[in-house]
Amino acid sequence: MIEKHFGAEFPMLYQFTVVNFVILPKLITIFLALLEDGIQVLVYAGEEDLICNWLGNSRWVHAMEWSGQKEFGAASTVPFFVDGAAAGTLKSHGPLAFLKVNEAGHMIPMDQPKAALQMLTNWMQGKLTPKKSGANVSPK
Numbered sequence: 001m002i003e004k005h006f007g008a009e010f011p012m013l014y015q016f017t018v019v020n021f022v023i024l025p026k027l028i029t030i031f032l033a034l035l036e037d038g039i040q041v042l043v044y045a046g047e048e049d050l051i052c053n054w055l056g057n058s059r060w061v062h063a064m065e066w067s068g069q070k071e072f073g074a075a076s077t078v079p080f081f082v083d084g085a086a087a088g089t090l091k092s093h094g095p096l097a098f099l100k101v102n103e104a105g106h107m108i109p110m111d112q113p114k115a116a117l118q119m120l121t122n123w124m125q126g127k128l129t130p131k132k133s134g135a136n137v138s139p140k
Contacts, residue, residue, distance in 0.1 A: 028064060035066045040095045042123045046104030046111060047088075054100045061098050068094040080119070087115040090128060097128040 034041050043061050045054035062073055072093040080088040080099055088101040099119055104111040108119075122128050 024060075028060070032064060032066050035064075035068065035095050038095050040097070040123065040126070040128075042097045042099065042119075042128060044099040044101060044108065044119060046101050046106060046108050048104060048111075049106045051106045058098060058100070061096070066096075068096065072096055080115075082115045082118045087112065087118070092128055097123065099128065 031041055031043075043057060045052055045057040047054050062069075072091070075091050075093040077089050077091045079086040080090040080101075086102065088099055088104075091098045101108050101112055101115050101119070104115070109116040119128070
């Protein structure tokens with residue numbers, strides 16, 4: 001009955017429940033362990049993603065309780081550049097980086113392939129985290 005009212009089938013509601021109440025808490029536990037071990041963690045979202053919206057992702061990233069939570073919260077948000085143009089916004093501290101990609105939905109590599117490649121390349125090269133001077137890197 002409720003499925004028809006909201007226009008969704010039960011399997012879809014079940015998957016939503018499993019992801020949000022079973023899988024996500026376990027993933028956050030894993031993320032916390034990685035962060036505390038100094039292993040780089042990148043969380044990214046498309047600004048137009050209706051499935052995993054960027055604001056919800058930003059909120060759970062900011063709410064994670066880890067040793068760098070306060071400093072991450074106080075870190076500046078800077079533009080993320082691809083080919084000289086702003087392609088998103090980046091916030092990072094220590095091993096944690098959060099990137100919102102402009103004009104992208106759930107499938108960022110399909111919507112913004114250059115930004116996706118630049119994001120992963122920079123992350124793998126350690127360029128999405130602060131330099132030793134403490135200044136955030138804004139890739140150009």
